[in-house]
């Protein structure tokens with residue numbers, strides 16, 4: 291089966307907003323008197339907003355301190371800080387090689403979609419100036435089950451009217467690779483650390499993404 295779509299994760303694949311997530315969580319954690327560092331932030335990559343806050347609480351042995359409603363209130367506070375910070379995102383924040391890759395997809399008639407857990411994906415893509423380059427952007431607010439559940443990748447596939455073996459997913463987080471594989475698509479890992487599974491193909495960074503190699507591997511699978 292021919293490859294017909296590339297489905298991209300946002301944070302860590304198209305841009306690196308992890309530092310803004312870090313700064314926003316750090317401000318909230320400091321206010322609440324909880325420990326939070328870059329290492330804990332790594333564990334929040336690809337994880338939903340509320341689950342991220344629960345990880346911070348868990349590390350601080352405070353998971354049972356708040357009701358879900360209170361947790362949501364604090365997670366929203368973090369989001370207000372994050373929304374302010376991402377106003378600084380510009381096209382300079384597009385990761386190296388991504389513009390060229392999107393161009394190559396267009397030339398080769400490969401559709402492009404975004405499968406992000408972020409409810410801020412639309413504004414980040416708008417600020418990056420690449421929103422119009424995608425045929426479909428999944429709306430995280432409508433996705434019930436977050437990664438490693440395949441729902442967001444399946445949503446993109448259905449919107450593009452394609453089959454799993456016509457789609458290739460790109461991810462920087464293990465939960466995302468799991469989600470792509472659960473959707474029965476070929477997975478491409480970008481600087482991903484996986485403990486339990488292995489992506490079909492891996493690149494150390496976005497600048498090393500090799501379009502021809504991806505197509506070659508995809509052809510050999512089908």
Ligand code: B16
Pocket residue numbers: 299300301302311334335336337338339342369405406407408409410411430
């Ligand atoms: P928001 P991705 C994920 O985006 C981030 O990696 C993760 O750190 C964040 O908590 C999550 O989005 C939710 O983001 O709070 O903006 O809804 O990697 O799936 O593009």
Ligand code: MG
Pocket residue numbers: 299300301302303335336461462463466
């Ligand atoms: Mg990611």
